[in-house]
Amino acid sequence: xxxLELPGPRIILFVKGDILKEKPPTKGxxxxxxxxxxxxxxxxxxxxxxxxxxxxxxxxxxIPVEAGFCYDRLxxxxxxxxxIEQPAIAKILGLFDGTAYFMIHxxxxxxFPLGALQxxxxxAGFSASFVWGNTSVGLFLRIRAGFDVGIGFKPPFAGRVxxxxxxxxxxxxxxxxxxxxxxxxxNDTRIEGRICSRVSSSFLC
Amino acid sequence: xxxxxxxxxxxxxxALDWLVNSVQGDPTDVRGWEPKLDQWAFGVVIVAxxxxxALY
Numbered sequence: 001x002x003x004l005e006l007p008g009p010r011i012i013l014f015v016k017g018d019i020l021k022e023k024p025p026t027k028g029x030x031x032x033x034x035x036x037x038x039x040x041x042x043x044x045x046x047x048x049x050x051x052x053x054x055x056x057x058x059x060x061x062x063i064p065v066e067a068g069f070c071y072d073r074l075x076x077x078x079x080x081x082x083x084i085e086q087p088a089i090a091k092i093l094g095l096f097d098g099t100a101y102f103m104i105h106x107x108x109x110x111x112f113p114l115g116a117l118q119x120x121x122x123x124a125g126f127s128a129s130f131v132w133g134n135t136s137v138g139l140f141l142r143i144r145a146g147f148d149v150g151i152g153f154k155p156p157f158a159g160r161v162x163x164x165x166x167x168x169x170x171x172x173x174x175x176x177x178x179x180x181x182x183x184x185x186x187n188d189t190r191i192e193g194r195i196c197s198r199v200s201s202s203f204l205c
Numbered sequence: 206x207x208x209x210x211x212x213x214x215x216x217x218x219x220a221l222d223w224l225v226n227s228v229q230g231d232p233t234d235v236r237g238w239e240p241k242l243d244q245w246a247f248g249v250v251i252v253a254x255x256x257x258x259a260l261y
Contacts, residue, residue, distance in 0.1 A: 001232045003248040005209070012220050016230035018254075035230055039220040048221030066218050083217075 013038040044070045060091040075106040075120075084111045084125065098128045099146075112150045114162050114181065119154020127164075142173070155183065174199050209244040210237055 001014045015036040032053040039046040049065040064086060070076045082088035082101035090098040103109055103123045110116040112123050125148040133140025148162040163178040179194040210232075216222035224230060228237035232248065 001248050001250045003232065003246055006245045006247075007243070014220070014224050014232045016224070033230060035221065035225050037218065037221040037224055039218070046218050046220065048218040050221060050225055066221070068218070 008041055010039070010041040012040070043072070044068060058093060061089070063088040073107075077106040079104045084109075084113065084123070087125070087127075095132060096128070096130055098126075100124075100126045108152065108154070109150065112160065113148050114150065114160040114179065117150050117152030117160075119152050121150065121152040123148070123150035125149070159183075206245055207240060207242055208238045208246065209241040210246070211239040 003012045003014065004010070005012065013036075015034070017034040017036075018032065033051075035048075035050045035052075037046070037048045039048075045068070047067040051061070051063040051065075053059065053061040063082065065081045066083075067079045068077060080101070080103045082099070083103060084101055087099040087101040090096075092098075101124065103121075105117075105121045105123075107120075108116060108118040109121045109123050112121075113125075117123060125146065127144070127146030129142065129144035131140055131142050144164070146164050149160070151159045159182045161178075161180040164176075174197070176197045177195070179196075180191070181193075182189065182191040184190075210220075210223055211227065212219040212223035223237060224232065228234040231237075233250070
């Protein structure tokens with residue numbers, strides 16, 4: 001549907017597409033949808049797309065993709081496939097969870113986990129976890145790993161890497177993390193690193 | 206005429222947020238619109254699709 005809104009003017013294109021798929025069973029709960037929007041007004045253009053696919057108790061996928069451009073500030077643009085606050089999500093069988101994001105911003109990414117990125121910035125992150133057991137009674141096995149990588153070009157070059165691992169039973173969790181920060185102004189380069197590991201126990205171990 | 210979409214201006218992409226969360230993909234859903242004097246909207250819809258296999 002294309003909509004013209006007045007005053008503004010504002011022109012918006014709404015799209016909803018159902019995904020090509022095999023015929024579901026008569027009482028099946030499978031559903032998939034694609035939502036897309038192009039929003040144009042005299043100040044900016046916003047483009048948004050969200051892909052969703054659900055099979056009850058089996059698969060749950062949500063992938064948001066957004067882009068925005070301002071006419072008055074050309075450096076104020078963004079292109080995000082998932083974001084730090086709202087990453088793309090995949091859940092499989094209720095056991096495996098995965099999240100991911102990839103962001104390109106013209107004027108910085110303030111929400112980056114290891115500190116704000118400034119200027120033209122690129123950030124990406126991935127996290128996956130496996131949970132087996134009953135979390136409601138606190139007796140379960142969890143394995144989790146992820147990383148965040150970000151590069152900002154103001155000052156000239158600054159990058160940050162954060163890696164996280166988390167493994168253990170609920171009664172004896174083990175956490176590990178690697179943090180790496182590097183900065184360069186073209187002449188001098190500084191690299192900072194930190195590795196940490198932690199084991200906490202309730203009454204075992 | 207004299208209606209506007211009740212989108213959330215705080216959303217990052219208000220129009221997409223409105224389409225997904227307020228009207229579940231149907232812009233003609235009246236629940237997504239509210240009265241507002243001197244706000245006009247004109248819309249055109251195209252429905253396209255393919256189908257194969259047996260009907261049931």
